[in-house]
Each structure stands twice: as structure tokens, then as C-alpha cells.
Amino acid sequence: MTKPGRKTGVTLEARPHNAAPQSKDYSQPQPPPHLSVEAAQWWQQVIADYDLEPHHVRLLQSAAEAWDRMQQARQALADHGALTFTGANGDLKTHPAVAIERDARIAYARLVRELDLDAGAPSESKRPPALHSNRRD
Template identity: 50%
Template sequence: MTTEFDLDPHHVRLLTLAAEAWDRGQQAREIIDSDGMTYTDRFGCPKPRPEVAIERDSRIGFARLLRELALDGVDGPEAPRAPRTADYGSRR
């Protein structure tokens, strides 16, 4: 990446954080694949494994960091997003 793009030091840090988020998500995915998405608590109720939240949070972080870097030629986060729908805020 550093040979193909002219990255400032803060961009290298963002790229490092994105790679770490990806790795963390993959670690969680491996545990989910081997142990399943849920476990049974002491009362016999199924509960989501903590790795499910770790994987979700890692994906979100990875996507946000990539958007912040804008390495694929797409405008950065200051670019306009799709407008909100008329029912935004009234959803339940």
C-alpha cells in the first residue's frame, strides 16, 4: 500500500488500525465458525456469543477506516451521502 499510494504518517496509522480491525474480526469469525453463534447460559437460555459483537464492531470499524482513507479513488467522508428518507426518525 505504501508503494502504490502517497500516505502521510496519519494515513499509515489509519491503515494499520484498519488491518488490526480486519484481523480482530477474522479471529472472532473463526471462533464463531467453530463454536457457533450462541451458547447456553446457566439457566439453559441461548445467548449470543461475545464474538458476534466483536465481529460486528470490527466490520464497522474496518469499513469506517477504509472510508476515511478513501484509497479506492472515491471521495472521502466529506462527500455527500444519499439523502434520508421522509420516514427517517419515525421508524420503530
């Protein structure tokens, strides 16, 4: 009698979760080519200064992309010359780049916090870190 489920010719090798991979690539990851020069330089500085796991490198990429998106939205607003425009019905509307810039700024801040690039002891709290200037003694 055969086992139910998908039939493939592939067998998976079970390896304990704490076992080291067979070959490890010690070269530093390079920034994606689509990043701006500024974001790529930041990427390289972070890679050089911090010991990042593969999932951290993905967060770093997302943070650099969020930074670039924020800068693109700022440039679009500068090119447009205003934060608002008049719609077809004569009503005042917010330029879409305002929301893009805000969302990218929030994403960047959260990703950098998630990467824990700030110096100091890690927090045990589940909440975002408090600002020291706002802390009551």
C-alpha cells in the first residue's frame, strides 16, 4: 500500500536544525544593483560594521529600498511644486507622493529598529524603545 499525498522522485534529507550547512560562503553580500548610490553605500557600511544573518540581510535590503522610495517621493513632490493639487471637480487633493513618502519613512524606521543597528543593550520589552529625552525620572 502506498502513502497518500504527492508523489515525486525527490527525497528530502533530514538534517538537525543545529547542524552547520555543508559549505558556507564567507563573502559579504553585495547591494542589489537597483539601489541608489547613497543606499548602496549605507548597505555596504552596515554589512561591514555588523554581523548579519541571512534574514537580516533581507531586512537591510527592504530598509534600503524604503529609503530610496522615500527619496523618490520627495523628488516627485519637489518636481510637482506642491503637496496638493486641484481635482477634476475643483476640490483640493493631496498629492499621492505624500502618502508614498510617509509610508516609506515609517517602513524605513521600523526596519532599522528591527535590525537593531543602534548601540546599547537589547531591550526586553515588547514595545518600541522609549525616547530617552521623554523618559520621566
